[in-house]
Amino acid sequence: MTEVNVKKEIANNISRITSEGADYVDARYYLDDSSETLLLYDGDLEANDTTVESGIGVRVLWEGAWGFSATSDPSGIDACFRKAAANARTASRLVKVPLSMGVGEAVKGSYASPVEVDPFSVNLQDKLAFLTRLDNDLKEDFIIKRMVFVNFQKKKIHFQNSEGSEINKDLASVFGTIMVMALDSDGEMQRRSMSLYSTGDGTAGWKMMTDPELFAGHAVRVKSELAELIKAEPLEYGRRSVILLPGQGHLQVHETIGHPLELDRILGYELSYAGGSFVDLDSFGKLRYGSDKLSVSSYGSIANSPGSFGFDDDGTPERDYLLIDRGILVNALTSRAMVNEANGRAGREVFAQSGGAARATSFYRAPIDRMTNVNILPGNDGSEEQIIASTEDGIVVDNPVSWSIGSNREHFHFGCEIAWEVKNGEKTRVLRNPTYQGHTLEFYGSLSAVGDKSTWIVEQVNNCGKGEPNQVMQIGHGVPVIKFDDVITGERK
Amino acid sequence: MLDANIRKILMQVRDEAAESGIQATLQLHHEKSHLMRIGNNSVSLNTSEDLLRLDMEVTEGRKQGSQTYLGAINDVDTVRGILNAAREKARMASPKTYDPILDEVETSISEDSQFDLDLADIDPGMKVEAYRNIIERLGGQYNFSGSWSSGLMQVYLLTTANRNEAYHRGTDQIFSIVLKHPQAKWELTHNQTGWRASDFTVDKTIDTLSKLIPVFEDNDGFKAEPGEYTVIFGPSAVAEIIGMAVYTGLAGRSWEEKQSWTTKYKIGEKILGDKISVVDDPKNPQTFMFGFDMCGRRRNIFPLVEDGELMNLMYDSATAAKYGKKPTGHDTGSPSIVMDTGFGPADPLEAVKDMGRVLYIPALHYMNIPSRSKGIFTGSSRFNAVLVEDGKIVSPIFSSRVTDSFGNVLGNVKVISSVSESVNESNTYGRRAPVAMSVPSYVVSEGVKITDSADSF
Numbered sequence: 001m002t003e004v005n006v007k008k009e010i011a012n013n014i015s016r017i018t019s020e021g022a023d024y025v026d027a028r029y030y031l032d033d034s035s036e037t038l039l040l041y042d043g044d045l046e047a048n049d050t051t052v053e054s055g056i057g058v059r060v061l062w063e064g065a066w067g068f069s070a071t072s073d074p075s076g077i078d079a080c081f082r083k084a085a086a087n088a089r090t091a092s093r094l095v096k097v098p099l100s101m102g103v104g105e106a107v108k109g110s111y112a113s114p115v116e117v118d119p120f121s122v123n124l125q126d127k128l129a130f131l132t133r134l135d136n137d138l139k140e141d142f143i144i145k146r147m148v149f150v151n152f153q154k155k156k157i158h159f160q161n162s163e164g165s166e167i168n169k170d171l172a173s174v175f176g177t178i179m180v181m182a183l184d185s186d187g188e189m190q191r192r193s194m195s196l197y198s199t200g201d202g203t204a205g206w207k208m209m210t211d212p213e214l215f216a217g218h219a220v221r222v223k224s225e226l227a228e229l230i231k232a233e234p235l236e237y238g239r240r241s242v243i244l245l246p247g248q249g250h251l252q253v254h255e256t257i258g259h260p261l262e263l264d265r266i267l268g269y270e271l272s273y274a275g276g277s278f279v280d281l282d283s284f285g286k287l288r289y290g291s292d293k294l295s296v297s298s299y300g301s302i303a304n305s306p307g308s309f310g311f312d313d314d315g316t317p318e319r320d321y322l323l324i325d326r327g328i329l330v331n332a333l334t335s336r337a338m339v340n341e342a343n344g345r346a347g348r349e350v351f352a353q354s355g356g357a358a359r360a361t362s363f364y365r366a367p368i369d370r371m372t373n374v375n376i377l378p379g380n381d382g383s384e385e386q387i388i389a390s391t392e393d394g395i396v397v398d399n400p401v402s403w404s405i406g407s408n409r410e411h412f413h414f415g416c417e418i419a420w421e422v423k424n425g426e427k428t429r430v431l432r433n434p435t436y437q438g439h440t441l442e443f444y445g446s447l448s449a450v451g452d453k454s455t456w457i458v459e460q461v462n463n464c465g466k467g468e469p470n471q472v473m474q475i476g477h478g479v480p481v482i483k484f485d486d487v488i489t490g491e492r493k
Numbered sequence: 494m495l496d497a498n499i500r501k502i503l504m505q506v507r508d509e510a511a512e513s514g515i516q517a518t519l520q521l522h523h524e525k526s527h528l529m530r531i532g533n534n535s536v537s538l539n540t541s542e543d544l545l546r547l548d549m550e551v552t553e554g555r556k557q558g559s560q561t562y563l564g565a566i567n568d569v570d571t572v573r574g575i576l577n578a579a580r581e582k583a584r585m586a587s588p589k590t591y592d593p594i595l596d597e598v599e600t601s602i603s604e605d606s607q608f609d610l611d612l613a614d615i616d617p618g619m620k621v622e623a624y625r626n627i628i629e630r631l632g633g634q635y636n637f638s639g640s641w642s643s644g645l646m647q648v649y650l651l652t653t654a655n656r657n658e659a660y661h662r663g664t665d666q667i668f669s670i671v672l673k674h675p676q677a678k679w680e681l682t683h684n685q686t687g688w689r690a691s692d693f694t695v696d697k698t699i700d701t702l703s704k705l706i707p708v709f710e711d712n713d714g715f716k717a718e719p720g721e722y723t724v725i726f727g728p729s730a731v732a733e734i735i736g737m738a739v740y741t742g743l744a745g746r747s748w749e750e751k752q753s754w755t756t757k758y759k760i761g762e763k764i765l766g767d768k769i770s771v772v773d774d775p776k777n778p779q780t781f782m783f784g785f786d787m788c789g790r791r792r793n794i795f796p797l798v799e800d801g802e803l804m805n806l807m808y809d810s811a812t813a814a815k816y817g818k819k820p821t822g823h824d825t826g827s828p829s830i831v832m833d834t835g836f837g838p839a840d841p842l843e844a845v846k847d848m849g850r851v852l853y854i855p856a857l858h859y860m861n862i863p864s865r866s867k868g869i870f871t872g873s874s875r876f877n878a879v880l881v882e883d884g885k886i887v888s889p890i891f892s893s894r895v896t897d898s899f900g901n902v903l904g905n906v907k908v909i910s911s912v913s914e915s916v917n918e919s920n921t922y923g924r925r926a927p928v929a930m931s932v933p934s935y936v937v938s939e940g941v942k943i944t945d946s947a948d949s950f
Contacts, residue, residue, distance in 0.1 A: 044589040045557070046811065048582050053563035055544075068540035073565035083541055090617045091529070091536035094625050096633075099537070124585040132587065145750060181752070188866035189752045269532035271638040271671040271680065275858065275875075278949070364542045402861040406892050407680075407875045411947050413894060415863035435863055437894070437945055468640040469528050469540065469921040491869075491896065492719065492944065 001074040003031060010056070010160050013081035017060055018162045022085065024061040024101045026161035028313060030054050030363040033155045034120060038127060040135045040148040045128065047149075056080055057363040061337075062088035064098020070364035100340045106164030107317065111310020113172040114303055115205035119152035122206050130210065137219035138180050142227060144189070145181035150174070150209060151462060153474070165315040172204050173306040173474050175462040176215050180223055184230040190432060192226040192417055193399055194218040197246070198458040200302040200478060208304075228430040229418050235431040237490035241394030241422070241448070242436050243387060243483045248416055250459035250477035251400045253374055256440045257289075257296055258475075260409035261323055261331075262357075262466075263338040264369040267345070274466050275407035278440065279329065281346045287329040290444025295377040296324040297478075298333055298355055305458050305476030307373035309359070316356040318372060327444075333357040335369050361471040368467045373458065375478035379450025384481045387449045388422055395419040395489060396427065397434050413437040436489045443484055451481035495521075495649050495660060499545075499566050503651055504658075506572040511653040515580060518596040519572075519651045520548040520787060524925035525613065526644035529620045531670070534628055534637045539617055546924060547572065549579040550596070555589045558582025594814045598650055598657035598789035605662040607782060611690035612664040613645040626695050627670060631702055639670035643690075646925045652789055659785045664688050665927035667917040671876070672702055679709045679889055679950040682856075682876035684729070686917035686929060688781065705877055712888035715880045717946050723848050723907070724895070724941040725841045725881070727855025731932040732916035733872065734857070735771060735832050738899040741865050743771075743797050744823075745808035749816045754868025754899060755803060764803045766904040770833040771798040773807070773823075779915035779931035780829035785822075792822040797830075801904075826926040834933045835909025841935040844908045846884025852943070853879045853886070857895065868899040871944070894945040901940065908937040 001009070006029060014025045032054055039047035055072035058081050067088025071080040119127070131148045138146040152174050159167040179193035196208060196215035210216050244252055260277040264270055279287065301320045302308050311317055314336045323331050332351065334342075335358035339351045359370040381387055388396065402415035419434035420427045461475040503519055510517045523545050530538040545566060550559040560579040566572060620641050628637050643666035650659040668685040683698045726734065738754075742764070747753035758764050773795040775782050785791055788810045796804040807823040808816075837844045845851045852874075860872030873894045879886045910933040918928045 040587075042590075044591070044815070045587045046589075048558045048586045049561065050559070050578065050582065051561040051563070055564065065536050066538045068538060070540075070542045070544070072544055072563050075565070087539040087541055087617060090621060091539035093618065094531075094534075094536045094621045096534040099535075124582065128585070128587050145752075183751060187751070187757065188864070189750075264532075267533065268636055268638055268673065269530070269537055271673060272531075272640045272669045272682070276673075276680075364544060366538055366540055402863040402871070404859045404861040404871045404873065404894075406873050406894075406947060407858045408678075408892070408949070410949060411873070411892065411894065411945060413861075413863070413871050413896065413945070415861075433864060439947065465922060468530055469526070469542075469642065472922055488945075492942075 006074055006077065007158060009077045013078060014160060014162050017081055017085050022060050022062050022088070022162065024162055026059050026159065028057045028360065028363055029158040031156040031158065033362060036120065036152045038131060038150050040131050042146055043135050053362065055363040057360065057366065058084040059366055060084045060088040061099060061101060063092035064095045064100065065091035066099065066366065067091055068366040097341060099337045101336045102340045104163045104315070104336065107311065107315045108166050109311060110168040112170040113204045115172045116203035117206040119174055119206045119209065120154060134178060134216060134219065138178060138223065140223055142182050143180045143223065144183060147179040150176045159315060161315055167311045167315055169310055171309055174205060174208050175460055176209055178219060178222060180226050182226055182230045184432060190226065190229045192222050192229060194222050195460065197460060198304050198476065200304055200458045202304050204304050225418060229432050232430040232432040235395065235419055235434045235490045237492050239486050240489055241391050241483055241485045242487040242489060243391065243394055243396040243481060245396060245398040245481055246457050246459050246479045247399040248397050249479040249482050251403060252414070253376055253477050253479055254461060255403060255405045256409055256412055258371040258374040261333050262369040263332045263334045263342060266332060267338060267341060270466065273468050278408045278410040281342055281350050283329050284350050285330060288327050289324050289329045289441065290327045291447040292326045293379055293447050293450045294324055294327050294444055295322060297322050297375045297377060299372045300375040300478055302373045302458055302476060302478060305373050306460050306474035307371060307476035312356040312358045313360050313367035314354060314358040316354045316358070318356040321355060331355065333369055333371055335367065338369055359473060361473050365469060365471045368471065370466065370473050371464065371475045373476035373478060376450065376480060376482060378453040378456045378480045380452065381449040382452055384451060384455050387451055387481055387483050388427060389425040390449060391422045391483065392424060394422040395431065395434060396422060409440060411439045434489065435491060436487050438487055443487065446485045446487065447482060448485045449483035455481040495647055500649065502566060502569050502572055503649065505569055506576055507651045507653060510576060515653060516552040516595055517576060517653045518550045521649040522546040522924050523647040524644055526642065526925055527615065527617060528640060528642040529617060531624050531637055531639040534633060536621060547575055549575050551579040551583040552593050552595060553583045555592060556583050556586040557593060558586050591815050594810050594820060595654060596652045596788040597654035598652055598659045599791050601657040602785055603660045604784050607663040607688040609664045609689040612643055612666055612688065615643055615690055623695050627698055630699050631672060636673040636675050637670060641668045642666065642921060644925055646927065650787065650789055659789055661783060663781060663927065665781055665919065666693065667919060668693055670698060674709065680876050681705050681709065684917065686915050708879060708886050709889045714891040714950060715888045716891050716948060717852060717893045717943050719944050721940045722943055723851045723937065723939050725845060725851055725853040726936045726938065727853065728914040728916050728932055728934050729856035730854050731832065731936050732918060732930045733860050734870065734899065734902060735932060736830060736918060736930060737860060737862065737870055738868065738903065739771065739797065739830055741862055742868060742899065743806055745806040745818060746812040748806050749812065752865055754866060758803055760803055762803055763801045765798055765801045765900065766906045767801045768835055768906045768909055769798055769801050769903050772796045772831050773828050774831045775829045777829050777831045777931050779913060780831065780929045781827055781927040782829060783825055783827045786825040788820065788824045790820060790822040792825065795821060827928050831931040832933060834911050834913050837908040837910045839910065839912045841910065842881060842884045844937055845881055849883060851881040852890060853881050869896065870899065871896040889950065891949055892947040893943050895941060896944040897942040902938050905939045906936055907939055910934040
């Protein structure tokens with residue numbers, strides 16, 4: 001079946017299901033959803049994989065309940081719509097609070113990630129030659145393990161809904177990581193890594209991968225830091241300042257600002273798997289989430305990031321807005337149905353409109369509330385060096401090793417790859433096995449320094465898990481260097 | 494059974510590839526999945542997917558490439574195209590420094606002993622009525638959420654090494670419900686698992702939650718200050734700890750590459766407490782039983798830890814090739830990890846009646862590994878966690894963090910339940926791949942480190 005015919009079939013089915021009484025119908029037609037993964041491990045090509053998917057996902061809202069169905073068989077479009085409608089009708093038999101998409105206007109538009117060189121168009125041998133060069137750059141006698149990982153993704157999506165919206169998206173992302181490992185003086189494996197990041201501008205394709213600043217030129221630094229790490233003492237338990245470089249700061253933001261501000265979590269729709277949130281509907285406009293230095297945005301009008309996609313899977317244009325304004329919680333990551341439910345439940349307008357955060361990872365998953373780009377805005381506390389200079393007793397930490405978060409995101413524990421001790425305004429030595437833990441509101445209340453624009457980069461997340469059926473999503477986090485005081489670090493003896 | 498036309502197409506392409514001297518593995522994965530989500534006492538999503546995936550891997554000497562296709566398979570040309578794409582990737586690949594071990598279906602096998610037509614074709618309306626029943630009987634004043642995933646999975650494996658066929662068909666389900674107090678915010682949960690529709694009953698959930706509700710309604714939360722405690726770990730927590738210990742400690746790759754908490758030990762040495770025995774047993778019916786792995790090797794009972802001693806390490810095909818070992822049938826997403834039961838009474842409260850103050854932590858939320866080398870894990874209590882004194886439940890406990898080592902927690906075990914329980918560890922991030930562990934219904938450990946606690950549930 002041709003692309004045109006598929007789209008006609010979709011339109012006909014949307015009309016039919018709507019005329020039968022559906023509250024709302026939409027369909028996402030993935031013409032192409034491709035992913036390529038290459039992994040060099042100790043120089044051996046351990047992954048040389050491409051995945052190609054295409055299909056249609058159909059969502060029907062019937063008397064306040066969602067039904068969903070997906071098919072990868074173009075000849076099964078009618079059946080897929082019928083199944084989604086039947087699922088919605090069945091679901092509507094148990095509805096206490098009917099879901100509603102509200103009144104939406106037809107949205108017509110398109111979006112394309114800013115790709116100059118499509119990684120899928122680059123010859124595999126050229127890609128492998130590039131990876132091999134990176135791998136060679138990582139070689140040293142003391143290094144036991146080396147890893148070079150890249151992943152390319154592209155999605156060509158056509159969206160239609162019963163409000164007359166028609167949106168076309170061409171999304172592309174690239175991800176890359178280099179890592180080296182070596183044994184420390186106690187025989188424990190230590191690692192140091194670096195992942196491709198974005199400045200928020202530029203192109204999202206192959207050129208990012210080969211840019212020395214964004215990815216390709218970090219081997220020497222990573223190796224020298226590992227060399228220091230394996231000779232380092234372990235971090236001792238104690239309270240001290242913690243300075244998070246973006247490699248760690250983005251995950252802190254992700255886990256303790258992003259996830260707790262997903263409105264479906266706040267409303268209790270994720271309890272059986274991901275968990276809830278310490279935030280409730282009364283928190284908005286009142287809750288002091290952090291110090292005055294904390295301002296956090298969603299999307300942030302970042303041109304080049306996995307969290308920039310033009311229109312969400314409700315058909316809502318992606319919006320740039322504040323989640324936290326100078327320490328006060330003001331908004332959430334929202335989709336249309338969740339906004340309507342929240343406002344209805346609160347009996348007032350908590351949220352003026354959808355934040356454009358309904359996202360599905362593939363055609364065979366239904367959209368849920370996700371992060372887009374969740375960003376800490378740059379501050380006025382200068383460069384990383386200036387923040388260190390203002391620190392009496394602390395550590396600078398980078399890149400996660402482990403992360404474990406309370407079910408309502410009220411507390412957390414992180415392990416990092418590396419710490420640099422800071423005494424009286426100077427980095428004094430490297431420390432290994434750094435961990436820190438805290439309680440979310442107390443922690444952000446202790447935010448004492450936010451780096452300026454020179455410290456701000458967009459870290460890319462390729463593996464955010466949420467939802468049932470489970471979905472892995474790609475997200476961006478623009479973060480500067482950030483400092484927190486009086487944090488519990490290390491482990492008690 | 495497997496669609497006859499698809500089987501014919503795949504065998505034809507296999508034969509063509511074999512005749513052309515191509516070394517290839519063809520793996521078909523078909524899932525027919527259904528999932529119902531509950532949120533705020535309503536069905537929040539009712540979803541069905543019918544998906545067919547074909548994985549092709551081609552080996553040319555030391556070079557390998559693979560292609561995965563998700564879509565319809567109606568003709569030979571589609572499959573030939575996927576094979577050619579994988580072959581092209583293999584041709585252009587850089588060679589490995591070792592010889593890959595070629596996949597081979599050792600013997601033809603067709604298994605469906607855990608297939609239930611009633612579960613494969615379950616009526617979503619039945620799930621609606623079950624949730625309605627539970628909500629109405631336990632009380633609509635609470636906030637209920639949950640999910641219920643069920644489905645059919647078929648795997649069909651061919652290699653160009655021979656014409657043997659490996660086929661697996663099975664059904665599985667995992668049911669969960671969370672009961673949350675809208676003001677006090679404590680959360681209770683109950684899960685059910687199995688491969689038959691009849692493995693689920695409404696009454697099991699009602700009975701379990703009914704006993705816990707008064708404890709949480711009538712008592713304030715207990716804040717466990719950081720320190721060492723005697724802890725009863727319930728089945729989900731035991732499965733999490735054992736599963737993570739196996740993943741980080743008993744995989745050949747981690748051990749060979751000195752990234753494991755077992756690296757300093759040799760086979761036969763003591764790595765855990767005397768009471769701990771763990772085996773990968775693909776014939777244990779409390780797990781989802783897979784008789785072959787995705788390289789075509791038969792899976793047999795495989796001792797991992799016996800009375801605390803390291804017995805074997807699990808080698809996947811690539812690791813075995815790289816380190817000169819034999820693959821052990823562990824190229825699988827569905828291992829059958831079984832921890833041996835002990836001699837403790839069925840009731841965990843009876844087991845700790847002389848132990849004074851004890852924390853009962855049935856499940857650990859969001860477990861992770863700050864140090865693989867030291868085997869240190871961290872995670873926090875969540876559902877159904879209570880304080881027990883002299884064998885009696887006295888109050889719920891606030892969210893508490895356990896940060897400790899496998900060596901300590903599994904080395905200081907006082908009591909292990911004599912009753913085993915199946916714990917479903919599946920996720921649905923990629924394709925349907927059911928995983929369940931069989932573990933004792935509780936384990937009591939002394940000196941467990943609580944490193945943080947919240948003032949809330």
